[in-house]
Amino acid sequence: MKKLFGLLGHPVGHSLSPLMHNQMFQLLDFDGYYHAFDVEPSQLEKAVEGARALQMQGFNVTIPHKVTIMDYLDMVDEEAQEIGAVNTVVMKDGQLFGSNTDGQGYLESLMDVVTTPFPTHDVLIIGAGGAARAIGMVLKREKVRSITIANRTLAKAKEFSEVLESSETSCSALSLKEAEQQLERFSVIINTTSVGMSPRVDDMPLYLERLSRETVVSDLIYNPLETKFLREAKQKGAKTVDGLGMFVNQGALAFELWTGLRPDREKMRRCVLEQLGG
Numbered sequence: 001m002k003k004l005f006g007l008l009g010h011p012v013g014h015s016l017s018p019l020m021h022n023q024m025f026q027l028l029d030f031d032g033y034y035h036a037f038d039v040e041p042s043q044l045e046k047a048v049e050g051a052r053a054l055q056m057q058g059f060n061v062t063i064p065h066k067v068t069i070m071d072y073l074d075m076v077d078e079e080a081q082e083i084g085a086v087n088t089v090v091m092k093d094g095q096l097f098g099s100n101t102d103g104q105g106y107l108e109s110l111m112d113v114v115t116t117p118f119p120t121h122d123v124l125i126i127g128a129g130g131a132a133r134a135i136g137m138v139l140k141r142e143k144v145r146s147i148t149i150a151n152r153t154l155a156k157a158k159e160f161s162e163v164l165e166s167s168e169t170s171c172s173a174l175s176l177k178e179a180e181q182q183l184e185r186f187s188v189i190i191n192t193t194s195v196g197m198s199p200r201v202d203d204m205p206l207y208l209e210r211l212s213r214e215t216v217v218s219d220l221i222y223n224p225l226e227t228k229f230l231r232e233a234k235q236k237g238a239k240t241v242d243g244l245g246m247f248v249n250q251g252a253l254a255f256e257l258w259t260g261l262r263p264d265r266e267k268m269r270r271c272v273l274e275q276l277g278g
């Protein structure tokens with residue numbers, strides 16, 4: 001009998017996860033099926049009970065359920081607790097275990113380009129929402145020298161930077177304008193907001209006049225694959241990291257948790273790229 005996996009989110013119509021996971025099941029000869037379930041927030045608890053009753057083997061969780069899902073699981077691992085959000089649930093012996101593969105997935109995509117030790121880096125994170133939280137937590141774990149949070153709502157940036165502060169990583173908060181004026185002091189800049197996402201492809205989270213060519217600039221957006229933010233960074237000589245790596249890696253890590261198999265990430269990337277291009 002096929003093992004059932006899926007995605008709980010709202011909306012989920014444009015998700016590329018079913019395509020990516022079903023192709024990997026096929027390539028690895030694993031008898032599984034992944035389906036995107038559109039679950040209204042008021043129905044989440046029932047959906048999780050349904051997943052138990054149907055003996056789903058695992059599922060992903062996306063907007064807007066990443067935080068509230070934690071109330072309905074049997075256990076949440078330490079990293080997901082620290083991040084305050086779950087994106088992957090595994091069924092083991094009838095119990096539901098929550099994890100978060102977003103931060104690690106992102107880190108692995110960054111490591112393709114950032115080759116110097118993390119404790120030498122000064123990182124600017126643009127945004128202070130769920131994605132910023134997942135990334136901030138793993139960068140703190142990697143002991144980067146400093147993390148600066150720049151956000152439209154400064155109070156949220158301040159609150160988040162206080163949570164991140166540690167003996168190895170100094171943290172601070174800036175407005176977007178202030179960050180623009182000191183851009184040259186950051187070795188890694190990460191956009192975690194949706195600014196620049198299709199269809200508003202001419203928007204940028206901040207201007208890059210003061211960008212140093214030594215800086216690595218990264219955007220979590222993968223539609224379009226090259227945002228205006230990344231295009232301008234490249235024109236200024238900076239190295240860039242697009243959002244597809246994180247999307248593929250978080251999916252690959254979830255796939256491993258569910259099946260114990262390591263999917264070919266390059267093939268996953270190509271599968272999603274084809275779909276985006278088409």
Ligand code: ATR
Pocket residue numbers: 126127128129130131132151152153156192193194195205
């Ligand atoms: P996610 O889980 O994807 O991170 P989120 O938790 O809703 O989503 O966070 C969205 C982030 O993008 C926030 O930091 C938000 O800024 P505010 O805290 O001021 O709301 C930021 N953001 C969204 N739209 C933006 C815009 N048009 N300009 C600047 N920042 C924006």
